Amino acid sequence: MNGVSRRSFTGGLFAAAVAAPLAPTPACAQAPITLTAQEGLAQLAPSKYPKTKVWGYEGVVPGPVLRVPQGRRLTRRFQNRLPQDSSIHWHGIRIANAMDGVPGVTQEPVKPGESFLYDFVAPDAGVYWYHPHYKSYEQVARGLYGALIVGEATGAPSVDHEEVLILDDWRLTREAQIADGFGAIHDAAHAGRLGNWVTVNGAGEWTREVKRFARLRLRLINAANARIFDLDTRGLTGWIVALDGMPLAAPQPLKRFALAPAQRADLIVDVAADSGGEAFLLTMERDGGYALATFAVKGEARPKALTAPAPLPPNPVPKLGDLGKARSVELIMEGGAMGGLRGAMLDGKMTSMRALVSAGKVWAFNKSAGMPAEPLLTAERGETVRISMANDTAWPHAMHLHGHHFRTVAAGGALGPLRDTLLMQPRAKAEIAFVADNPGEWLLHCHMLEHSAAGMMTRIRVT
């Protein structure tokens, strides 16, 4: 097995694979289809453990895979059957601001028993996802998330199978129930709420049968609150063809890579393992690689592997304007454990660190903890803007901008791929640039959900 291990549940020993619940994909219809957030039960842990009480869209984890062709409308009436307010944010979609799902910024929270009609166009093909933007550190941790796949209008790659794989990291008790303590200040000040049980599509061990030399499109989403997955494969060769939904200009040969919270990656892989063997998607941990997805190889799809795929067709994202003339702002990230933050603005007042902590805040952007009174920047529609970010903390952060995709700008001017979430290591600096072409108020926050709740939150305004 090439040093691949199966994970074991908190002290328990098991071998059984858990089948993923098959989520129905609603078909198109005239009356809006509902999407209901409600309680449910999911067999997250091995079958000898009880089912876990979760909150899920349609009561399942993950929620249904929503599919819409590029350039078309997606309409869902969101129904809140949870015991607390909620909303849906369509992560990574360059959406109309009123549909962005951010309570207090783009809409009122949806109260228990109430509903909200989401109706928007999906301009870009790719893999996106949906999740609440209200107490997301609790609601996402309880299982509220699902994939949103926007199909290429033309030029979809030809593959034998496509799999949407949503990775999550749960903190479970010995009875396999979700541990409480959501948003705990200790987690918030460190790496966020890390779990003790990893699932793919809600399953402790996700498996599929494939043929040797079959070509697969794997669409990965990291839905964990805080865990950065360090991913590798065995018995699969291939390419990363898109990141955060956006096609790479050239497919990039697949090797070990990090997938931070909220990030996505589209892989095209060919099964290289022999018939009778197994191939794996692995999470690399300190003590070795653990199987996230296992592909049992039976038979051959063709006599030899296919040749490299063509790049995916590009999405209609506007090209950056003159970077030399672009409006530019700085964003300094501070705070957290071992950060030495003395104080920051909170609700318009300079506040000591001790008082910040008692208000649940331990992080700051530009010396402001939580949503500042004024946006980080105000741009005119169509303007190219640059944000130069410095992670002046001892922790990694996954910086997410709503409503836009950006590129990193290296010191020499080289541009990175289009992304909506950027992993920044401790002490790292990064500059991003984008065309602010989508009017409205857009959040910019860390997607380690405890970090954003504890202060790593700002917004930009496009007029």
Ligand code: C2O
């Ligand atoms: Cu995926 Cu502000 O969120």
Ligand code: CU
């Ligand atoms: Cu963070």
